[in-house]
Amino acid sequence: MPLRWPAARPGTVEVLEAPAEAVPAGITRNGTIVGSAGDFAEWTGWVRYPDGRVEDLTVPGARSSVVHAAEGHWAVGRVDLGEPNSVRVRWDLRDRSWSRLADELPWVTDVNARGVVVGGDRVVRGGDSRILPGGGGGRIGVGARAIADTGTIVGFRNDDGRVTPVRWTGC
Numbered sequence: 001m002p003l004r005w006p007a008a009r010p011g012t013v014e015v016l017e018a019p020a021e022a023v024p025a026g027i028t029r030n031g032t033i034v035g036s037a038g039d040f041a042e043w044t045g046w047v048r049y050p051d052g053r054v055e056d057l058t059v060p061g062a063r064s065s066v067v068h069a070a071e072g073h074w075a076v077g078r079v080d081l082g083e084p085n086s087v088r089v090r091w092d093l094r095d096r097s098w099s100r101l102a103d104e105l106p107w108v109t110d111v112n113a114r115g116v117v118v119g120g121d122r123v124v125r126g127g128d129s130r131i132l133p134g135g136g137g138g139r140i141g142v143g144a145r146a147i148a149d150t151g152t153i154v155g156f157r158n159d160d161g162r163v164t165p166v167r168w169t170g171c
Contacts, residue, residue, distance in 0.1 A: 001015055001016070001018065001022065002015075002016040002018045002022050002023075002024045002033065002035065002048075003015060003016065004016055004033075016033065016048060017048065017052060017054055018033075018035070018037065018046065018048055018054055019037035019038070019044065019046050019054065020037060020038075021037050021038055021039070022035055022036075022037040022046060023035050023036055023037065025067050025068055025069060025070075025077075026067070026068070026069045026070035026071070026075065027070070028070050028071055028072060028073075028093075029071075029072075029113075030050055031050040032047060032048065032049055032050060032070065032093055033047070033048040033070075034046065034047050034048075034057060034067045034069075034070040034075045034093075035067055036065070036066045036067055036077075038064075041064060041080075042063070042064055043064045043065060043066050044056055044057075044058055044064065044065055045057035045058055045065040045066060045067040045075075045077055045091075046067070047067075047070075047075065047091075047093055047096070049093075055096065056096075057075060057077075057091055057093075057096060058079065059079045059081065059087075059089060059098050061081060061082075062079040062080060062081055063079075063080040063081070063082060064079065064080045065077060065078070065079045065080075065089075066078050066079075067091075068108050068109065068110075069108070069109065069110045069111050070093065070111065071110075071111055071112050071113045071149070072111075072112070072113030072114070072115070072149075073092060073093045073094050073113075074090055074091065074092065074093065074111045074112075074113070074115045075090070075091045075093055075111065076088070076089065076090050076091070076101075076108040076110070076111040076117050076119075077089060077091075077108065078107070078108065087100055087101075088100070088101040088102075088105050088107065088108050088117075088119070089101060090111065090115060090117060101117060101124055101129075102122070102124055102127065102128075102129035104122065104129055105117070105119050105120060105122050105124055105129055106119060106120035106121070106122070107119045107120055109144060109145050109146065110144070110145065110146045110147050111147070112147045112148060112149045112151070113149045114149065114151075116147055116151065117147075118144035118145070118146070118147045118153055118155075119144060120143060120144065121141065121142050121143060121144070122144070123144065123147070123153060123168075123171050130171065132144060132153065132155075132168055132171060133168070133171070134157055134166060134168075139159070139160040140157070140158070140159050140160070141157070141158045142155060142156065142157050142158070142166060143155045143156050143158070144168075151169070151170070151171070152167060152168070152169050153167070153168040153169075153171060154166070154167050154168075155168075
């Protein structure tokens with residue numbers, strides 16, 4: 001069951017209305033919460049709005065949906081549409097509409113308030129997907145973990161087992 005600890009009321013814990021077996025994955029600045037719920041491999045994404053309303057966050061025809069992160073009025077995750085690989089998607093939380101993200105995006109880890117998505121070695125703006133600099137191929141790889149509203153991205157570089165933190169700006 002999802003819980004919330006309001007910063008304005010230290011020591012207070014609130015039990016939130018959410019689907020059975022709900023696991024929250026993100027919260028936006030206005031208090032909108034996203035997550036996934038259900039049995040293994042049959043998950044359904046959900047969104048809980050600040051007014052307490054809870055709705056599914058999925059895609060028509062999806063076998064399952066998983067939500068990974070949210071910011072502003074955007075959420076990102078993946079859905080199983082019966083294809084060989086899961087489809088990475090971005091939802092607009094204002095109306096729960098969705099769009100498919102670039103197929104070359106290996107996974108999604110974060111989204112900022114402008115809807116810019118990061119995951120693996122890529123950054124996605126709208127329908128455009130670009131590889132982050134510094135990877136070098138072969139035994140050197142990079143991975144994006146989070147993106148700020150300013151566009152700054154943080155992640156890591158793995159140089160043959162030596163992992164170091166990385167920050168990208170202006171990508």
